[in-house]
Amino acid sequence: MTKNLTDRFFSAALWMILVLLALMLVPFVFSQSVVSLINEMLIMALAGCALNLMLGYGGMVSFGPAGLYAVGAYSTAILLTRYGAPFFIAVLAAPVIAAIIGTIVGWFCVRRSAVYFALLTLAFAQIIWTVIFEWYDFTNGDNGIVSIPIPEVLYSIRNIYYFSLAFVAICIFVLWRIVRSPFGATLQSIRENPMRTEFIAVPVRRYQLAAFVISSFFLGIAGSLFCVFAGSVFPDYAHWVKSTDMLVVCLLGGIHNFAGPIIGSSVYILISKVIAKNTTYWMFFLGIIIVFLVLYMRNGIAGFAAEKLSRWKNRLQGTNG
Amino acid sequence: MTLEAFTGQALSGISVGMVLFLVAAGLSIIFGTLKVLNLAHGTIYMVGGFLCYLLTSKLVQIPGAFWWTLFIAPVAVAAIGGVIEVLLLRRIYAQEMLYQYILTFALILIIGDACKFFFGVSYKTVAVPWPVNGNVSLWGLSFPLYNLFLIGCGIFVFLALSALIRYTSLGRIVRAVTHNREMASALGINVPRVYTGVFMLGSYLAGLAGTLMPPMSVVALGSDMAVIIECFIIVVIGGLGSLPGAFLGAIILGLLNAFGIYIIPKLALAFPFMLMIVILIIRPWGLLGKPE
């Protein structure tokens, strides 16, 4: 039995609405510290989805998403503290600035592919980190920026949660639409076989740059959201270790599945919190889990779930779906 | 700056660069043949440092403890490398680069915490060994003999490795596998064994560097992260997969670090990365690498 496109759209949309409803009920069900944790997961999920546009759909392995994330966070922070900008301007400017920086960085990076692309993204991310760290007069250097003036209404954990949820939901929906659009399809075909795609007159580099810029845009939003959530920003937001967190989140959830980073971020934050609570050697256990993932669960949790679901469906229907 | 000061500065930069050369050479060789960028290479170097500390303190009664350690420790590190290659890396050669990256990153976490578990968190020091523990007077500057010894080591290893690759049959086999693995396999070469061997060689070099470093510095957790970034810069400058490239790149980075301090430090931190970007854009195969 084949599903037509409308059916598929509706079933995916149904899932998304259910999840969204569940998320909206969270503050009524869970304690404040759990709500705060889920808030963090949401922001990480957005960052993961933004990265996955390049990673899973574009096949472009970037070692430096944290750089653009930090640009977003610092943009909001600096606009609010140094220039006293109105709150929404500061938040909405962040992705724009991140996208601009992303355009510059991306323009250089997409000129190369595979490991050279990855090394370029790493070099740029480290430069962003260095600039944040060194430019003390502008960014407050290693002390970070604290006491960021966010509206008092967002002091309450519940309110900041809904604020983040609103932004994250809208952004993920937009990303979903992008991925399902012809642009998204072309991007995937570039990932599968860049040479062939070039033969059918697709400007590969331009598409890759577009993916890079869109990714940067949403990474910027994620960074800005985290700035508002935490009330402070630090140079470590740009460090390549944070980039690795984002990559692991995508991998854990499954890079070939849109919902992957969302699942991945929840599981990752949960696991790191549980492990860290109980042992000082949490890095060891995290490493083991990652190795396990890479060797046995390459498609991540979402990939595994999707596989199981389709098998289950096949068994019920008795035919190949 | 006087000529004496210049020479002293240059020599000190190059001596540090030589240790980095050893690590970078290992990374480069591994990438050249196995096509894997081993992120945990810096951590393997750090293990070498810890083993150096362990062995020198255990063998402290034996004269020449350090030299025995220099003989044993890198071999132990190579063995660890072999285990990693056979158990883990073998399974991901066919996979996309992302998985290799994530796997080797996981190794950083695992091995790093293992070091913490076995050796604790305090800094470890190793004394400079006799007979290279004196000083030479270089134009009024008191220069440690050990640093000159390091320069000697670096040059020696470079020449030895180059000779190994160019003139021995082992080297020929490695070159064949690097060039065209299917063809080499078709000719009866046991490619998986060559891969393991190359990885062990690369690890040996990292372990050697890790053993040579403690007398002039300190063994500390976290040193792996700093080293791996420096290595990336070196192999990009010199060319991924090129041994002379690693040598040249290490010298350039060493000199850059030595003379960079005369320039405003605000940007000095970013210089190596900017150089990396320039090379990756203009000539990604580095100064001495080959275009793919």
Add this chain to the structure above:
Amino acid sequence: MRNGWRMVIVMILAVAMTAVFAASSPAQEKKPIVVGFIHSMSGAMSMYGISSEAGGKIAIEEINAAGGVLGRPFKMITRDDKLNPEVGLREAKDLLLSEKADFLTGTISSAVALAISNYVKREKKLFIVTISQSSSITEENFHRYVFRINTNAVPYWGYAPAIALAKTKKAKKIISLGFDYETGKNSLKGFKEKYLQLVPDAKIIDELWAPLGTTDFTAYITKIANSGADAFFLACIYGGGELAFTKQAYAFGLYDKMYAIQPCAGDVETWSGVKKGEPYPKGALATARYPFWAIKGARNEAFVDKHLKMTGFWPSYGAMNQYVTMYAMKAAIEKAGGVDTEKIIDALEGMILDTFVGKIPIRAYDHQAMMPNWYGIIDFTQKLTFPHLIAAGVIGEEGYHTVDQIKKLRGK
């Protein structure tokens, strides 16, 4: 299929772990006063975390054994900030919201301290810093809910070495080398300010900056050796970096060539592994935050003993600070008549701490305890196996910024 089962096992394990560890702790008879302790418990700085935790635990054991605070025991919950402000903030939130901590204490990273400080300001809960050095915590970023019961970067890295140098060698041509970050920069600024005030004809002939955390200083050392200075000053080079620097400088004969002002050389944690015959900061002028061998008194000796037994290594200043903090909180809670944050803060302001390192006031204007800094020369003596400070003097309140200076910094 095999792959699938493995994954199921991992998932079940993860869920089981979560369930087990999320389960509530056993009920207490007397409701304890919950101390939220956040520090660097893993990674390169973890010896300070472990040491500080031990100091706190020793105090808590003693206090609880003597009947607790107003009849209630202290209970310490330890969290690891992984030197990361995001993680530290998350743990602070969890401690206050889930664990219902009555106050927070700890931290070594100033970034973590600032993030937590910012958070407790909103929540109106108390946070006592016990290692983080950045002066901005109690100066530019001061607010009512943050206290610091340890010395800060101003005296330790700046004023105290300057005062000490002016009292001893009075070097005239100084070259400085520091880690390139804010505390390093401030350290040199403080040192210059104070020293040039005390010895006006002295000069800082050059300022060198190394990337934070580096362990290779050879290039800087050769430059220093060729600089023509008669003394060098290390601005915030500590821990593994300092150890490496000393080794390299010793190898280049720098300690024989010029006078060394090396503040951190006085701290135990870095040097306890160094034996006679190995490189050490020979004859360097150093400051120390807790030279336990130079402090007289049975209480001090008991503390050192207990710490050694608990951790296996000598106590750091972090341990001493944490110990003093717990007793300070006991006194404040007793004076306030209960665990009321506002009343406790009022009690702490201006309180004089009776510690085994002296009577120390907590200045009300910036909530900074006037912890002393000791200075002296580094050498080996019969007392200990490692090189240590031969204490020549103590610098107390005069090492800190004055209230007027802080007023200016706060822009008032």
